Amino acid sequence: MPVMKRMPEQIPVIVVDDTPVKLRGIAEFVGETSTLQLYAQLTKPAEAMKLIETICQEQAQSPTLAGWLVLLDLHLGSTNGLELGRGLLELAPDLRIVIYTQDASWTLAAEIFRHEYPQRRNAQKRDKRASAAGLHGYALFANLEPRYLDQIATAVVVRRGNFIDPDVLRYLLKRLQGRRLTPRQEECAALIAQGLSNDEIALRMGFLHGRGKANVGPVENLVSELYLFFAIAGAPADPGRRVLLSQAYEAYIGWRQDPAEL
Incomplete structure (x- = not known):
């Protein structure tokens, strides 16, 4: 789990994927994107939860992690990126979280941006905004490359908006x-x-x-x-x-x- 210091103005990025080849490829693309700085690459959801909790404690000026981006594979062993993403938002409500996967699905898009999930039992003392938060982006793995990642970061981090891959919209x-x-x-x-x-x-x-x-x-x-x-x-x-x-x-x-x- 390499952790790197980031340059000023760069967006720190955490990538979570349980397939080593995919994880390495996405991490390399992040490293080639001038606006982004790879902070960590992880294979296990539990590691991601622990890391975000640690970072929140260390970030006195921005404990909710505004300006940070997390890229999550949809399929993560026995869990999935949607569940992990919502868990991370319970810890850090201002994180920007983007799911990537192989297939274009309008049904999945609805699940990614869905807000009405209840708060977890172990999150009673955390920021209640997280219980009403949807995730922020739906990317397609086949399109992941530096320019594409820059577009994602601009949409969801810089502009505080949302991102949906154009292929998903064309499918609709x-x-x-x-x-x-x-x-x-x-x-x-x-x-x-x-x-x-x-x-x-x-x-x-x-x-x-x-x-x-x-x-x-x-x-x-x-x-x-x-x-x-x-x-x-x-x-x-x-x-x-x-x-x-x-x-x-x-x-x-x-x-x-x-x-x-x-």
């Missing part, structure tokens, strides 16, 4: 089989992609009660229709679904403008 768009959103649905989706709440969307779209206050009922109906259109399952109040909806809509706009790209 192919499933739509040429279907189109209605103008009202598209207007609502565009406002969601801007980060507006349902109340704000209702005002923008002119859904008002008699006294001019926002009427969110029609917006909630439109949002439900959008989740159905983009095949985004999950609990109605889960904010992770809004993340996916924003990503899916932005991909849909590009496809609608140039469907030949698929």
Whole structure:
């Protein structure tokens, strides 16, 4: 488990993969990415939990590890990257965690960004934000190389956003089989992609009660229709679904403008 000092402005990265050949390859790519600094490469989830707990204790200025990136293989022996990622967020809520795997799956995307998982029993004294946190990225192993890793780091660490591999989004768009959103649905989706709440969307779209206050009922109906259109399952109040909806809509706009790209 090599641990290295990082250069200023570089993003510290921890890689966890129980396949030595894959682990070594990803670690080398991280080392070749100028914006990243390989901090550790691990093969066991328990080692990752212990390391993050130790780092949190050592990082007096940033005990929640803001600005750190963890890359996790989806399959890790008897456990998986999703479970490990959520465990790590219980220890360090500001970590940015990206799952990578071989296959493009929209169902898996929903699981990665899902928020409504309960807090673990042994995490009662930790930051409660972790119990409501989804992971931050879905990458494909075949695409991992320095430029790709830089894009991931920029999206999830620098911009504090989310990352979904374009191939995953193309997989979704192919499933739509040429279907189109209605103008009202598209207007609502565009406002969601801007980060507006349902109340704000209702005002923008002119859904008002008699006294001019926002009427969110029609917006909630439109949002439900959008989740159905983009095949985004999950609990109605889960904010992770809004993340996916924003990503899916932005991909849909590009496809609608140039469907030949698929």
